[in-house]
Amino acid sequence: MPQDTVVSHSETSLDNRSNIDLFQDVQENQIDLIELAILLLQGKKTIFRFMLATVVVTAVVVFGLMKPMYTAEATFLPPQTAPGSGMAQLASQLGSLGALGALSGVKSSSEVYLGILGSRTIADSLIKQYDLQEVYGTKKFSDTAKKLKSRSSFETGKNTLITITVEDHDSKRAADLANSYLDALREQNGRLALTEAGQRRLFFEQQLEREKNALADAEVELKKTQEQTGLIAPGGQAQVEIETIAQTRAQIASLQVEMASLKQGATDENPAVVRLQTQISDLQQQLRRLENDPANRQTGNIQPPTSKIPGLALEYVRKQREVKYNEFLFEMIAKQYEAARLDESRESPVLQVVDRAVVPDKKSGPPRLLLMVSSCFLGAFVGAVYVIWASFIRRLEDETASASKLATLRKAASLWH
Numbered sequence: 001m002p003q004d005t006v007v008s009h010s011e012t013s014l015d016n017r018s019n020i021d022l023f024q025d026v027q028e029n030q031i032d033l034i035e036l037a038i039l040l041l042q043g044k045k046t047i048f049r050f051m052l053a054t055v056v057v058t059a060v061v062v063f064g065l066m067k068p069m070y071t072a073e074a075t076f077l078p079p080q081t082a083p084g085s086g087m088a089q090l091a092s093q094l095g096s097l098g099a100l101g102a103l104s105g106v107k108s109s110s111e112v113y114l115g116i117l118g119s120r121t122i123a124d125s126l127i128k129q130y131d132l133q134e135v136y137g138t139k140k141f142s143d144t145a146k147k148l149k150s151r152s153s154f155e156t157g158k159n160t161l162i163t164i165t166v167e168d169h170d171s172k173r174a175a176d177l178a179n180s181y182l183d184a185l186r187e188q189n190g191r192l193a194l195t196e197a198g199q200r201r202l203f204f205e206q207q208l209e210r211e212k213n214a215l216a217d218a219e220v221e222l223k224k225t226q227e228q229t230g231l232i233a234p235g236g237q238a239q240v241e242i243e244t245i246a247q248t249r250a251q252i253a254s255l256q257v258e259m260a261s262l263k264q265g266a267t268d269e270n271p272a273v274v275r276l277q278t279q280i281s282d283l284q285q286q287l288r289r290l291e292n293d294p295a296n297r298q299t300g301n302i303q304p305p306t307s308k309i310p311g312l313a314l315e316y317v318r319k320q321r322e323v324k325y326n327e328f329l330f331e332m333i334a335k336q337y338e339a340a341r342l343d344e345s346r347e348s349p350v351l352q353v354v355d356r357a358v359v360p361d362k363k364s365g366p367p368r369l370l371l372m373v374s375s376c377f378l379g380a381f382v383g384a385v386y387v388i389w390a391s392f393i394r395r396l397e398d399e400t401a402s403a404s405k406l407a408t409l410r411k412a413a414s415l416w417h
Contacts, residue, residue: 039391040384047383054379055372062368069365072174074164074182074357078109110156113185117154117164120145122184126177135173152181161354171359178357186351203261204337211333215326222319242321248287250328255280257333 040047116122123145127133138144151167164181168174259276266273 036388040387043383043387043390046387047380050383050386051376051379054375054382058371058375062366062371066366067169068363069167069169070171070174070360070362071165071167071364072171072178072357072360073166073355074178075161075354076164076182076185077161077352077354078113079351110160110162113162113189114154114156116188117162117181117185118149119188122181122188123148125184126180129180130173130177152177164357166357167364171361175357175359182351182353182356189351199264200261200343201337201340203264204257204333204340207257208330208333208337211326211330215323215330218319218322218326222316222323225316225319242317243324245287245290246321246324247328248283248290249325250332252280252283252287253325253329254332255283258336 124141127141127144127148132148133139133141133144136144136147138147153165154162155165156162164178166174166177166181168177255276259273259280262270262272262276268274
């Protein structure tokens with residue numbers, strides 16, 4: 001037999017012997033399930049005691065210490081976002097608001113309202129309204145806000161309805177909190193929803209207040225002139241000229257206010273802006289002719305120039321013209337203000353409440369049955385671990401070498417050693 005063949009046969013025998021030894025080691029270290037089952041059955045009384053103890057402790061906690069929880073729900077339908085609508089502009093404006101900066105980049109009106117419901121402003125108002133800091137037993141305002149947030153949830157479904165859910169130990173307070181979320185959201189919605197019509201209303205409101213003060217000042221000046229000159233009302237051509245000039249100036253001022261409002265969202269090349277500029281230019285030329293400016297005086301104009309009016313009457317005419325001018329301008333701005341206010345009322349997004357929260361008549365927690373069943377399984381598991389560990393310790397004590405090591409381990413683990 002060749003030498004290499006003998007070596008190969010020897011190596012094969014060694015490999016087979018190693019595999020057999022490895023298999024025996026695995027069998028020795030493998031857990032005997034039958035023995036384990038026998039061990040658990042023998043210790044069933046111990047396992048039962050652990051189960052009973054765990055169930056008793058859980059029952060004391062669940063039925064004696066944990067208060068029942070009630071859940072109230074309120075549902076509403078947010079305004080539907082349309083292109084160019086006020087709600088669309090609200091969604092684009094909310095990203096720049098400091099108090100609601102987390103809402104930047106929203107994609108729908110539902111996301112906007114979910115963000116507003118979870119805002120700090122609404123949470124603070126509810127905490128103060130219901131004195132939740134005392135109800136929850138928290139010392140810091142921020143801790144109260146966190147607890148309120150953990151007990152409140154806001155969800156939107158496929159039908160776009162938004163549901164407000166609030167949990168509380170008091171059933172009535174849970175319903176009141178859910179409804180208060182709706183009321184606070186409606187208030188915030190009215191404050192934040194500045195539509196295009198709302199911006200125009202604010203602009204005309206400022207102009208109207210300014211013109212109201214100017215009219216009052218002009219009336220006071222006219223009264224002083226009447227007292228100083230003794231004139232009441234000059235007639236004839238001067239009176240006609242006063243009314244015509246006042247109306248023309250008022251038309252120019254009204255068009256200028258309209259153009260200033262339009263330029264907030266349009267450029268100088270906008271057709272509406274160009275049209276207004278042309279109208280203003282024509283009226284200004286007409287006003288210069290009415291005032292008989294020598295540079296614009298036309299042939300055949302028989303109307304006497306204002307410079308020829310007697311001094312006292314001229315002073316009166318100028319004051320009266322200012323009053324009429326402000327009267328006409330005030331009326332025109334007031335009409336535009338009313339129109340913008342009506343547009344704003346139509347465009348303002350309105351929350352449609354589907355279901356207001358009612359006082360729940362059933363408890364929503366704690367899940368006592370689930371906790372009791374879970375404690376039963378937990379007790380059984382702990383008891384089984386204890387039985388297995390006790391059996392393992394007993395086996396170590398039965399072996400001489402293991403018993404010596406175990407005694408040394410206990411001695412080292414002793415706190416008084």
